[in-house]
Amino acid sequence: MSILTERQAVEAALDAARWAPSVHNTQPWSFAVKGDEIALRADVDRQLRVEDVPGRELLISCGAALYTMRTALRCAGFEPVVRVLPDPDRPSLVATVRPGAPAEPDELTLLMGGEIERRRTHRAAFTDLTVPERLLDALALGAMGEGARLAVVGEPTAVEVIAALTRAAQGVQAQDRRFTLEVIRWARPPAASRSDGVPAGAYPRTAPRTDPFFPQRDYAWRHDWGTEPDRSATSAGVVAVLTTARDGREDWITAGQALQRVLLHASAHDVSAAFHTQALEMHHLREFLRHELLSGEFPQMIMRLGITFEEKESVRRPLSDLLG
Structure with missing residues (x-):
């Protein structure tokens, strides 16, 4: 049973994608919506021209945004349908994603969905507490x-x-x-x-x-x-x-x-x-x-x-x- 409508799920996925991690928080992505399908595009104007000449870190950042959208759609009650690099003539088009069949999110998915806006990058040392x-x-x-x-x-x-x-x-x-x-x-x-x-x-x-x-x-x-x-x-x-x-x-x-x-x-x-x-x-x-x-x-x-x-x-x- 879907928790949201398809349109609401798309809106939730778009809002969630903003919170994905990216190199230096450049947020090197943009989105286009047609019907219930989201096109995730790499924003090459935000590519690091010295640090990231091949665009590797740019696409890692976009991949993180894609997974965030997938998680948000699952939390909304839909199995995401994803095509990665669907058009060779449009190299900046990283992926398309849309809500597919209704699917009940599992506990881990809901847990991770709750961390999308909470997660932060750390830039210093850690305490001595052990990671299990x-x-x-x-x-x-x-x-x-x-x-x-x-x-x-x-x-x-x-x-x-x-x-x-x-x-x-x-x-x-x-x-x-x-x-x-x-x-x-x-x-x-x-x-x-x-x-x-x-x-x-x-x-x-x-x-x-x-x-x-x-x-x-x-x-x-x-x-x-x-x-x-x-x-x-x-x-x-x-x-x-x-x-x-x-x-x-x-x-x-x-x-x-x-x-x-x-x-x-x-x-x-x-x-x-x-x-x-x-x-x-x-x-x-x-x-x-x-x-x-x-x-x-x-x-x-x-x-x-x-x-x-x-x-x-x-x-x-x-x-x-x-x-x-």
């Missing part, structure tokens, strides 16, 4: 269900290698003025009226060092922006890498859907994620990671999972800006 192994296993199963793999890195030496690659990439990028200016472009000053980018209340002014040290993007570069983090929290948390067997545009969308499934499920258990894409933006470092630690699979996201009691703010563009 049972939850990590469930997150890995969820990623597998979307066609990706969530590799939890338990070996300390491997964790240190990933941290070292992140430090190396961050060190090189920090010396590149183009990278730095692109990051700063998406850092919102305090009290800014913009509805995109990373708010000053969502990143630390100076982040405490995790052990091992995973550096964050310097959104506060040459500014006194950001918040004062919890200095007692120093844990790196659980390090995990999201991978796919192949590395094409459809695989990047798959990675985005798997990522959002993991994040919503984790958030439902009060577990947050911090992202580290620096090493994945440098071809040789990404290839090293792929061949030396990931059995030839392609790394799409490096993340740390953990528990924090810090409240983060977030902003999203109004739906009226996204429809066209």
